[in-house]
Amino acid sequence: MYKEFLFHLPNDIGKLMQLAAEIRQLKEYEDLSPKTQYVLDLALEEMATNIIKYGYDEPGTRTIEISVGFNQKDLRLVLSDDGHEFNPLEAQAPAEAGIEERDIGGMGIYLTRNLVRSMEYERKENRNVLSICIDKE
Amino acid sequence: MELDFKSENGVTVLTMSGRLDSATSGPAEQKISEELSRGGSWIVLMRDLEYVSSAGLRVFLLMAKRLRAAGGKLALAEPAPGVREVLDISGFSTIFTICGDLNDARTALQ
Numbered sequence: 681m682y683k684e685f686l687f688h689l690p691n692d693i694g695k696l697m698q699l700a701a702e703i704r705q706l707k708e709y710e711d712l713s714p715k716t717q718y719v720l721d722l723a724l725e726e727m728a729t730n731i732i733k734y735g736y737d738e739p740g741t742r743t744i745e746i747s748v749g750f751n752q753k754d755l756r757l758v759l760s761d762d763g764h765e766f767n768p769l770e771a772q773a774p775a776e777a778g779i780e781e782r783d784i785g786g787m788g789i790y791l792t793r794n795l796v797r798s799m800e801y802e803r804k805e806n807r808n809v810l811s812i813c814i815d816k817e
Numbered sequence: 818m819e820l821d822f823k824s825e826n827g828v829t830v831l832t833m834s835g836r837l838d839s840a841t842s843g844p845a846e847q848k849i850s851e852e853l854s855r856g857g858s859w860i861v862l863m864r865d866l867e868y869v870s871s872a873g874l875r876v877f878l879l880m881a882k883r884l885r886a887a888g889g890k891l892a893l894a895e896p897a898p899g900v901r902e903v904l905d906i907s908g909f910s911t912i913f914t915i916c917g918d919l920n921d922a923r924t925a926l927q
Contacts, residue, residue, distance in 0.1 A: 697839060791903060795902070
């Protein structure tokens, strides 16, 4: 049985982490394995943080639409924002480097891409729409 | 997020529990920064650390840089499977010393 939850998130990291805590209270979330919970938490935090920090050219309150859908075998996380056009699938992987030169930029997208089953991006009606599919394990 | 610092024989064991994420990594970084003035070598005991995001990875990178500059070493001990996977994918497993238990970490610092 498919169950979907829709949230409207202001562009504020504190609010994002509140929403993440709220999602962790859902019965559907509690039924997931620890591994799947980790991947969902990470995908939501990394991709939404990225939008909040880098997605907007002007200051002001904006709304990110977030949906989390629970299927029998997988989850679907969709983030839609009205920031400037940005396709995370085209982002560069972080460079290999030692401790001194290591830069954390781009790491969130890289981690997410490596942990989820698929990620699709489209620019639709002036919005970035990112659809992420996560296998239940 | 809870942090506990215990120093003994020039080695500080920092036990982290809870979630190191975009909300908690700022305050954690500040607290750790203050405690790093103890110097010596450090072990981060991760057994009760449930979750680390890229914001959390930044904290370990900062610790490693500060300790290295002061001539100390850093080892990460007992990461749970989810945290371990993030350390592996990020490539941090190749630049940090990661140990299966606290004793191995103590040995690795000698």
